[in-house]
Amino acid sequence: MIRRTAGYFAVLLVTVYLFFMYDAPVLSGILVFLLLYPAASGVYLAITGKNAVPDLERVPPLGEKGKKIKAGISVKNRSSHMSTRYEFQVTAGTSGGKKRVKKKFRGLLLPKGGDTVWFTFDTIYCGTVEISVDSMKIYDFLGIFYRRVRWHRKAQVKVMPVFELMPLEITRGTREFQADTQEFSQDRRGDDPSEIYQVREYREKDSLKDIHWKLTAREEKLMIKEHGFPLGCVVLIYIDYKRGSQSAGGFSKMLETAASLSITLVSEKCIHMAAWYEEKNERVVRWRITDEESACDMIWNLMEIRPYSDAAKKQVCYDDTFRGQEFACVVTIDGNGGMKKDGESFDFLKL
Numbered sequence: 001m002i003r004r005t006a007g008y009f010a011v012l013l014v015t016v017y018l019f020f021m022y023d024a025p026v027l028s029g030i031l032v033f034l035l036l037y038p039a040a041s042g043v044y045l046a047i048t049g050k051n052a053v054p055d056l057e058r059v060p061p062l063g064e065k066g067k068k069i070k071a072g073i074s075v076k077n078r079s080s081h082m083s084t085r086y087e088f089q090v091t092a093g094t095s096g097g098k099k100r101v102k103k104k105f106r107g108l109l110l111p112k113g114g115d116t117v118w119f120t121f122d123t124i125y126c127g128t129v130e131i132s133v134d135s136m137k138i139y140d141f142l143g144i145f146y147r148r149v150r151w152h153r154k155a156q157v158k159v160m161p162v163f164e165l166m167p168l169e170i171t172r173g174t175r176e177f178q179a180d181t182q183e184f185s186q187d188r189r190g191d192d193p194s195e196i197y198q199v200r201e202y203r204e205k206d207s208l209k210d211i212h213w214k215l216t217a218r219e220e221k222l223m224i225k226e227h228g229f230p231l232g233c234v235v236l237i238y239i240d241y242k243r244g245s246q247s248a249g250g251f252s253k254m255l256e257t258a259a260s261l262s263i264t265l266v267s268e269k270c271i272h273m274a275a276w277y278e279e280k281n282e283r284v285v286r287w288r289i290t291d292e293e294s295a296c297d298m299i300w301n302l303m304e305i306r307p308y309s310d311a312a313k314k315q316v317c318y319d320d321t322f323r324g325q326e327f328a329c330v331v332t333i334d335g336n337g338g339m340k341k342d343g344e345s346f347d348f349l350k351l
Contacts, residue, residue, distance in 0.1 A: 045145065052075055052077055054151055056074075058116065065125065065161055065256075068121065070119070071118070071131055071155075077109035085106075085315055086107055087139070087146075088135065089134075090133055094129050094130075124337055125248045127158075129306075130156055131155045136153075161255045161259045166349070169347075169348070175270070178331040201305075223306055236272065236275060236329075236330045238275050239302065239305065240333065241276060241335045246307055250336040258274065262298060271290050274289060279313075329348070329351050
């Protein structure tokens, strides 16, 4: 705007000089126009100042790491009589990241017209990418003066990690670990007396304690109850995201590690639980994972995690949440994607 204003005054001074040097009616008309232009521009900008409205509804809510994201920013002119010349800047960046992508867009909107510009950017890290339009410049009819209008429009794109299987071994102790639950397997028997898996005829070496006496009397032959196998969460994935040296790369690595471990356990048919501490509400968020869909839902919600600062309060909430609940093993993932099993480092994950 400084250059445009300087240009305007330069033209004005030249016109004044020519007006006194030459007696020409056209110079008088030009001089009057230039003297009245700032006032006319001010009135124009006052009327059209908030007619151009940005809209971020075409920003996709979901993306994938390593792929380009194409976001559409629409601008509408609410005036039915005046055209509007606009300019705005779109900014995109990951939560906690310092590097942000910026791009400017300019255009002209006809009365009651609209325009959509497309903003494309790469996704280096997974996590939440915030796209924002903080303000918009509205120019007058000659594009010399402008008015800045604050809008503060924002939209989020959650960039999901790639779910890749990771090398690990699930031991027999973990596979046979039984946890308290209200859900039981439909294709596997266990030894929980509270649930019947199936009833069958008596076989040699069956325990007499398992005889189904009512059915035996009706069938006139010995019938045995097979107990159910509880589908409890046998492995706990705890995301320990404490305040410290947060970075976009570390957060991305944490999400990738949690996603890969969870999808690997799903492929091994190992029901597990993911949990993390939410300092704002002083609670531990728990997520039971049984299939690919619940694993994706967990990562989607994990992107909203915020680092905690009070370690003592976190430990109290953790102890209260899991008091009386047992797991075959606990895998801890820190804010940089590092893993520990039951508090110890490992070369090969063996659950």
